[in-house]
Amino acid sequence: MNKRISKRTLSRLPIYLSLLQEKEREGVEYISATTIANLLDLNHVQVRKDLSCASSAGRPKVGYETKVLISDLKVFLDYNNTKNAVIVGAGDLGKALLGYNGFTSYGLNIVAAFDTNPELCGTLIKGKHIYDADMIEQMVHELNIDIGIITTPARYAQSTCDKLIAGGVKAIWNFAPTSLTTPKNIIVQNENMATSLAVLSNKLNELSNK
């Protein structure tokens, strides 16, 4: 689980897992790296190499036992150890993340959310309590929160980040469209819409220039 692994490989593992869970529901008991590669439009050597980081369950000719590979991937991705998170910013994006049912299966437990809007504070959204943003530091500390998810407007992102870190989070998942300054020991994962859009637009251009 603590093995060094490239970010690219790591990014593909949840995609394999999701496919395998689909296949398990369809009753597929054994699956080969070649089948996985074909279904995901990847190279089979790559798939075999990626999966070898997380599992040694593959057997020549038979392939992988679906159930075992799913279990190995979940262990490797640490989906069985729940990490506590809070969301700051209960706007549309914050609400979307609060309502996303998939997170618990990835080991992420969203405990509560914070907002500065007094009309939201004290209410429940998607079954989660919304607290006043003034309480971030205190509550992050008391609830032993690992991950702070920032869905505020860009101009509030840095001050929010500072409060989360003061409260003791180890990682920041930043959805605000701005870059954050953090101490070296804090993990930051930025979700940048502009980045995805740039990749998409560039491919569109290549297509129209063909």
Added chain:
Amino acid sequence: MNKRISKRTLSRLPIYLSLLQEKEREGVEYISATTIANLLDLNHVQVRKDLSCASSAGRPKVGYETKVLISDLKVFLDYNNTKNAVIVGAGDLGKALLGYNGFTSYGLNIVAAFDTNPELCGTLIKGKHIYDADMIEQMVHELNIDIGIITTPARYAQSTCDKLIAGGVKAIWNFAPTSLTTPKNIIVQNENMATSLAVLSNKLNELSNK
């Protein structure tokens, strides 16, 4: 603009652009690759190489004229050519994307949204019309839409994708947590929360195992 460029480099260009725009607002007229590298915690050789794909404006000792580099990056990223898009699924995530003001500066014009909920159809959300999902194919065709953005639940994503393609979109930006089957000539960009979360969790583990 049609130069071949790695996805990694492409992903960094909007980040440079965003930093440069910030610096321009602060009155910075010239900036060096080393300064950019330090501010973004990147290697300066990498930054220089990345920027050389989009601009030849850098000069030894002086660096880049901020204004010129911004303009070159915008041209390269094709932010000046507006591409029309529709969103299917006006739930929380759809609403969040409808309300995201940043897209127009990236050349993305969200024209309208679709939903199956009769209470939403015919209304305006964030100033955009919401239409019945039955009209996707016809309206995508009539409005000459390039990009279809899918924010439906996973189980409706494939049928939505099929309708968008039947209407004539060239690219799909998929936020639904499922994989899509599309013809080879269609560009698909998946936004996968699980993937980001896996990278974050793995880094958290490395940290706690140190």
